[in-house]
Amino acid sequence: MPRDIATVENTTTTTTTIGYGSASPGISPASTNAIELASRAQVLPEPEFLGAQTHPPQVWEQAIPEALQADRDHQRLLRHSTWHDGLPEELQHRWSQAVSLLGVGVTNLDFSGAISLLDFALSATDGVTRPIYYVNAHTLNIASVNPEFRGVLNAAWRVFGDGTGVRWGARAQHARMRANLNGTDLVPRMFYQLADQGYSYYLLGADEQTIARAAEYAQTRFGGWRLAGYHHGYVQGEAAGPMAKEIARCQPDLLLVGMGNPLQENWIHHQRKKLGVKLAMAVGGLFDHWGGNLTRAPRWVRGLGYEWLQILLQQPHKWQRYLVGNPLYLWRIWQNLARDRRQTRQWREQESGVELITI
Numbered sequence: 001m002p003r004d005i006a007t008v009e010n011t012t013t014t015t016t017t018i019g020y021g022s023a024s025p026g027i028s029p030a031s032t033n034a035i036e037l038a039s040r041a042q043v044l045p046e047p048e049f050l051g052a053q054t055h056p057p058q059v060w061e062q063a064i065p066e067a068l069q070a071d072r073d074h075q076r077l078l079r080h081s082t083w084h085d086g087l088p089e090e091l092q093h094r095w096s097q098a099v100s101l102l103g104v105g106v107t108n109l110d111f112s113g114a115i116s117l118l119d120f121a122l123s124a125t126d127g128v129t130r131p132i133y134y135v136n137a138h139t140l141n142i143a144s145v146n147p148e149f150r151g152v153l154n155a156a157w158r159v160f161g162d163g164t165g166v167r168w169g170a171r172a173q174h175a176r177m178r179a180n181l182n183g184t185d186l187v188p189r190m191f192y193q194l195a196d197q198g199y200s201y202y203l204l205g206a207d208e209q210t211i212a213r214a215a216e217y218a219q220t221r222f223g224g225w226r227l228a229g230y231h232h233g234y235v236q237g238e239a240a241g242p243m244a245k246e247i248a249r250c251q252p253d254l255l256l257v258g259m260g261n262p263l264q265e266n267w268i269h270h271q272r273k274k275l276g277v278k279l280a281m282a283v284g285g286l287f288d289h290w291g292g293n294l295t296r297a298p299r300w301v302r303g304l305g306y307e308w309l310q311i312l313l314q315q316p317h318k319w320q321r322y323l324v325g326n327p328l329y330l331w332r333i334w335q336n337l338a339r340d341r342r343q344t345r346q347w348r349e350q351e352s353g354v355e356l357i358t359i
Helices: 057-061 072-079 111-123 137-145 147-154 164-171 183-193 208-221 237-250 263-275 286-290 299-304 307-314 316-335 337-349
Strands: 098-101 104-107 130-135 158-161 200-205 226-231 254-258 279-282
Touching: 098 158, 098 164, 098 337, 104 147, 104 158, 111 130, 111 183, 111 279, 130 137, 130 263, 137 147, 137 164, 137 316, 147 263, 158 164, 164 316, 183 208, 183 279, 183 286, 200 208, 200 237, 208 226, 208 286, 226 237, 237 263, 254 263, 254 286, 263 279, 307 316, 316 337
Parallel strands: 130 158, 130 279, 200 226, 200 254, 254 279
Antiparallel strands: 098 104
């Protein structure tokens, strides 16, 4: 049974692991104005590490399956919504601001621009859920060999870059990421800067004990917001639909989902029309930090780009992700550099109707 603030029960949890190729029908990033309008953690068991598989690095060139073109009703709604009314001109264009990294469009903004986007989404009245995802080297490794997941990422309202791998990938294209827009830093800034505006939030993810501690932390730390409810993240399969409806019943403005890649992005993507929230963000391991399971690296370590070492020391079971996945990511960036450069250039030259896989 879902828990809101007034109801906390012991719940028997079951987990259904979603494979990398199990994405459901979604939105094509090739829609005309729907690219601008498309509706858009690390605690659940992770699927088998992708780096050990033998997929060719060029697989991201393949056309997104027809299944990802299916959601026509949602596309029509988005095309006719006032998706960007009131946004500054420089923030309106999803793709002209994007850098292609292994076929995923990563928005290049500073913290001020990102907060402006979040503020706009939370104050919108068009009834559309705007998803925001964060990608790091691990996420991009998954997307590079999984066209469905790559399509889910590119159907987001925005995708922000998290970590040194994203910066290195952009630098290979002679681009500089304006900020490290990871959720662990951006989400607290959002809470502080957008406080006392009547917004509410719901936390979904982690295990039962961790999410309860995370909710207590958020209530204590972030005044000027209302906690609408929280629930553990073991809500895949048949449990996903009822969970989405329960979130809608609580009527939060913001939903934070922490289930790990690619579970959290797929969950938001598939349930977005049931959620009734204005903004849905996939936040990775944020609840582990808020719940006391992880300690952040010192600021100087983060500044050098080695926060992943701190995570590895605390979660050694992720050794493949970092010690094998990081070199694999850099090899894929190099292998696909010319394609990514051309895609980035195409996005900058076109304001709408961009076909993601045109190389």
